[in-house]
Amino acid sequence: MATQPQWPITSSQLPLIEPDGGERADAARNRARILASAAQLFGERGADCVSMDDVADAAGVGKGTVFRRFGSRAALAQAVLSEHERAFQEHIIRGDPPLGPGAAPRERLTAFGEGVLDQLDRHAMLVAAAEVGGARFLSAPYGVYRLHVTLLLREADPDCDAELLAELLLAALGADLFLYLRHMRSLPLERLKSSWRQLVCRAIPGAVPPASAEPMRPGDADKAALPAAGEPPLAAAGEPPLAAGDASPQP
Amino acid sequence: MATQPQWPITSSQLPLIEPDGGERADAARNRARILASAAQLFGERGADCVSMDDVADAAGVGKGTVFRRFGSRAALAQAVLSEHERAFQEHIIRGDPPLGPGAAPRERLTAFGEGVLDQLDRHAMLVAAAEVGGARFLSAPYGVYRLHVTLLLREADPDCDAELLAELLLAALGADLFLYLRHMRSLPLERLKSSWRQLVCRAIPGAVPPASAEPMRPGDADKAALPAAGEPPLAAAGEPPLAAGDASPQP
């Protein structure tokens, strides 16, 4: 154990190990089996009731293999989520207007947050498992979100500190907060969406500068909400498109 | 191990065990020794390089005693922080205008966030240790912050969903985000404060709301309202509030 303060990321920097084309056949098979077993166990028990030993046993491999392939529990959770993630990003980048390109920044940002909240409503516990510690900020999905929100903010107001404002707004979409509000406080999803809308309306003041403009009411913008992460066109366990600059392969 | 999904708080609900006047003499002595040892070790090594065994050994007690007194690692970290916390809350509730009562909501909210960021700049890793999992939202300090921000928002704009907006804004002051921005991205503290100011200026837009309502005085408003909103009571929040003559933010 070290004796100096350091950035508290437990171990490897969550490399989100990529499929690696030159992978040996048995290795690829094991990766697939681990992923399938993890997805099933997470789905039927809830992420926090599944140990890495459980996953290894279910996949019929040793625990060492699980960690060699995925690096950490958080990274395994990220890998399991990557399917949904890919579909969502597809909508953001190439989807129809409210979420995708074409709408005004404010509407896009609203739709974006609602889409994230929809995703959280389905997978919040898995997402929370994927975001432990500071892992969230190093993940590929977060990199995409950060970039997306930053660009929207900059487009709406070139004078603001868009990079940081994006991080602050994204904090409101964290899995821990969602889990708390939704499950411990039992707030309805619609109310969370509504408050996100309010926040966005303030962050990107509408075309009407005169104050006292009652922004939006529950129900007018929620048709944006991400047409259900359906079947993504092929894409087996691939890493998200448009990934951020990091991704350091593990030795 | 259970087989059903459940709210992912590892164990006890972070009771933040209070001093309990009827405590046995040896118990009180042990509590103090544990707290002192923990504060010292956390301070000199950084919170993530100190195990609970280290604390127990340094305090000269068994590990079981540490857990009986404080319940969890997160709760121990909260207890160590409670001194600073108490002083900060004192400033919020009875301090001078920018932070304390007397200023406009927007200025108070700005000053509040800057104060939190100052605290994080000193103790971020300890705070992060105190906030693991969903522990943050159940902690007494967070309860105070939530109430404070909610009241400020409601005062500034009685029509907004102040309770939830408060939670979303507070998310921007989380320790994990701070640690990431400040240490991994190496952003200067002043820039973080600046972006918080921008966020607040957007959240509470109007230059000055209809000044018909004079700013409230120390005692009344902060105790007045907000048991309501129809949410479950959310026990915690019992112990640490505002007492203690010491108002110095000095560690």
Place this chain on the structure above:
DNA sequence: GTAGGAAGCGGACCAAAGTCCGCTCAGCGG
């Protein structure tokens, strides 16, 4: 002062994440 009971103690114990290292075997060159 003493006895009884319970509050408190502490270390053995457990679970689970993550590491290590000697063995195996898939893939390739001959």
Place this chain on the structure above:
DNA sequence: CCGCTGAGCGGACTTTGGTCCGCTTCCTAC
């Protein structure tokens, strides 16, 4: 087809947060 070799395997091991339970000690009632 054979043998070589290193990528890959897997399970024993380590660490650490957290639990348990039999023994000790403090406090109160008498």
